[in-house]
Amino acid sequence: MSTTDYDVVVIGAGPAGLAAAISARKAGAGRVLAIERDSKPGGILNQCIHNGFGLITFKEELTGPEYAARFEDQAAEAGVELLLNTMVLDISGQRVVTCVSESEGLRQISAGAIVLAMGCRERPRGALNIPGFRPAGIYTAGTAQRLVNIEGLLPGREVVILGSGDIGLIMARRMTLEGAHVACVAELMPYSGGLKRNIVQCLDDFGIPLLLSHTVTRVEGQKRVEAVWISEVDEHRRPIPGTEKRYPCDTLLLSVGLIPENELSRSAGVELSPVTHGPSVNEHFETSVPGVFACGNVLHVHDLVDYVSQEATSAGKAAAEWAAGGSAADAARHNLPVFAEGGVRYTVPQTLDPSLMDSETTLRFRVSDVFEDRRISVYVDDERIVSKRRPILVPGQMEQVTLKREDLLARPNASKITVKLEEA
Template sequence: MNRNVKKYDIVIVGGGPAGLAAAVAAKDSGSDSILIVEREQELGGILNQCIHNGFGLHTFKEELTGPEYAARLISQVKDRKIEYLLNTTVIDISSDKKITALNKEFGIFDIQAKAIVLAMGCRERSRGALNIPGYRPAGIYSAGTAQRLVNIEGLMPGREIVILGSGDIGLIMARRLTLEGAIVKVVAELMPYSGGLKRNIVQCLNDFDIPLKLSHTVVDIEGKERVTAVTIAEVDSHNTPIPGTEKRYVCDTLLLSCGLIPENELSVGMGVEINPVSNGPKVNECLETSVSGVFAAGNVLHVHDLVDYVSSEAGKAGKQAAEYAVRLDVKRTGRDIPLELEGGIRYSVPSTINPRYINEDLVVRFRVGAVMNNKTVNVYVNGNRIQKKTRKVMAPGEMEEIVLKADVLKGYQSMNQLKICIEEA
């Protein structure tokens, strides 16, 4: 059956902060044919349930709540008269950039794009992926689900809480539930370091005397109809529970804050190459994926700690998508150089660069695999150190970045090696 095909220069999949910022940047770069496709009933994404402050200091130069930050971006989209579809689910994207979507108004329909920006965000790691023994009683929630229940639905998930995982959402919910009158008994973290920002550990746990137990995990969940108790234990260097270290906490709720997974099922389906470490697409200096004309930004690319970084990254993706839609089939020339990573760097964004397309300073973001003190981040081109940055402390929960100078990179048109390495200060 032939379906009518809607045509746009740029289609942005996802109407959260990344999608909104990409759309604004694409419009400001001269594109007038833009569509945002969002599966929820409103724009803004996860920001709508993040009622705490701490957003916007980089982007808007003032401290905002999540809904306030989202409202600023939504206003920018509406002021520019950028089209968007709500309650619309993308079910497939082909390698030739044809999008198949579904909603109540149009049924199943197709959209042909010249360029696509992937901005689907991420989802929480589920209990099933964590292998926790016990029954499946009521009272087990992801931290994000609990956040939505409290902040949007006005419902309390429980009164006596244990939290597994020290990701930022879990830390923030420890404070939020305490302020609502619940008792948060402990936050257990499998790793020997926290997965969240240092400021959230201080403001959400330390300020409320909530204990954080590193190198601990849940080994038993009691209760058939409803959670009645949770047992945690210390783990060894192989993450195996140590006998004799068990401690039982009577509680009615277990929150899981055990990491985020970029939503890349659509990306994989269209043939985008995925970085096995970040679980996001491999991208070049333009944030373009391995599929020509398909760009990625935000938490679908890699999990960010600040939404301000999401916005700036997505702005670049939107600008590059607009440029691609104009030049279309002009092929890239020159060689893409992979970023070699040493000294404990787990991944970087971008994964490759081509010096011919570096027209402005390039921000490289990365995460380390362990807590590090008094180190330097060094950048080498063809074996020559071109840049260094000293860091007193680096931790896996905090995203790092280094800015590579365009004029320096331009001087290496014959570049055959680019390496970022962490070394002793």
């Protein structure tokens, strides 16, 4: 078994992994390696051929592959090493990465610091408890996206989509453009899980109905999907008897949520948030395991890839400093926990040390419901230090607030930070 040493090893070469690796190199890390299980870098962006990426990062509208290509070029220019077609099996407490590939077999790689950037996966049908057989024609929206955009295959002609996440909304438009008929998009919640722009551009513009507070309660067909039954649900998300309606179809696409890919994180002993199901991190995106950092959708599911790149850049820089034995590695920490209350589901990061943070730190979060005319407030103990008014907040859109280091250092006896929604 061969062993190699690197300053920083990044697990995953999607948008988060590439940005973290580039940042680590720019921050002075000597040897930086990104390990990717696929045959090419770029991650999920390679199959996202629609536009809308890069408006924040590059100030222009790009497709997913175009956005990924720019970071691939930057990684090559920065001297980032790539290891493709390679599966990571284990991360030890001493930051030794065990991986395997067809070309090189089993290999161990010792790292000064590790960045977790494995992305997320889709929630499958098995998590939904939908009665019926297991016929052909049921796909996750991401699988259907790959079939259409990469493989050039059309999964079906008469389609029903369950879940209004962004991938499901985008696939409603994509399937329509490819000649299929999308009967409807059913959503369990009383609000959509996707961005407003995707609801307008992917459903409204094509006359595709969005059925809020509805879910699939039965799948017909043994060899192939023949129809699905959709029922209205009550405030407890339980189907209401007598509201069932049958939709003939040959394809059911599921867009019912994304789950951070954290099997490696869990086996490495990283503490996970019960809300995001990703690692709990501090202001440097360092996990509970010293020298192990996390960024991107493995940390929490993002709405915009530009935010992924921003967080990954910070994580890569911090990893390089740790590997070099800098302040992030050696300083004794005084963590202030960040609490989410009053309609705020979670925050990332979950702890802050004012003495170690940069001049400003961005807290990102999602809300638990649709709220109108609210004020986003940040308290240090009982003193409000940030307040901004928002006309509407929705779960499908990530929110953020910026904290200044000087504001926190001015309160040396603080015990906690709280982010909450208040009446405007």
